[in-house]
Amino acid sequence: MRKVQLSPKDLKKINSKRGLMALLTEEPYNVRKSLRYYNYESSLKKLQVELIKLQTWGIANNERIIIIFEGRDAAGKGGAIRRITERINPRHFRIVALPKPTEEERTQWYFQRYVLQFPKAGEIVFFDRSWYNRAVVEPVNGFCTNQEYKIFMNQVNDFERMITESGIRLVKIYMSITKEEQEQRFSEIKSDPLKQWKISPVDERAQELWDVYSLYKTKMFEKTNTKIAPWKIINADKKITARLSAIQYILDSIPYDKKIKV
Secondary structure (H helix, E strand, C coil): CCCCCCCHHHHHHHCCHHHHHHHHCCCCCCHHHHHHHHHHHHHHHHHHHHHHHHHHHHHHCCCEEEEEEEECCCCCHHHHHHHHHCCCCHHHEEEECCCCCCHHHHCCCCCHHHHCCCCCCCEEEEEECCHHHHCCHHHHHCCCCHHHHHHHHHHHHHHHHHHHHCCCEEEEEEEECCHHHHHHHHHHHHCCCCCHHHCCHHHHCCCCCHHHHHHHHHHHHHHHCCCCCCEEEEECCCHHHHHHHHHHHHHHHCCCCCCCCC
């Protein structure tokens, strides 16, 4: 067995309650992986404290905040949102993951059902996929016409300008993974009875349509990565690093009072 050399600082981490829990959940025991998880948990806790400060500031100042998470299927959008929201006040945030539009909604202005989900004063709304479905998922899978796609692309920047001019803070995050990582995650999901429900017919075709997704994704960034509503692209092949990066970007994007006591 290869001997693992640990610094006194690392030994202290492993001998802590959190470190031992991380070590004992791995079979076979993996000290290096346990240390990485310990460091991740420590960093996550610090960032979550800052998220509480951000939310407290937002409530006190009647801020309205929208945070969009986009990305390929299995990119880790939901997992990132769960880590962001697990410590903040549940009465002042919502997670929105809309199903496919109803027949009635299909007759409405495309953005209408998303506007209905916008935050009230002191609230944060997280969109697990958003109006950007029409930029990538819908045209790739034939869920909208080419004319509907063109209208969306012509309107979306003006729509977001109106959002920000109304005083709503808009943060856009794209979780990016490689084709190989997506394939691996799909395999893991399919083999796990607790996660199999996550696989949809759209997911089943994601690998086959990879290059088409890439084409529409590139068009989306070229058109909608604007000064007033820029995209933050996060490499999400490593889930724990991506989650920390997403939280840090949110904290950097919103000028909350960092001196708030929690």
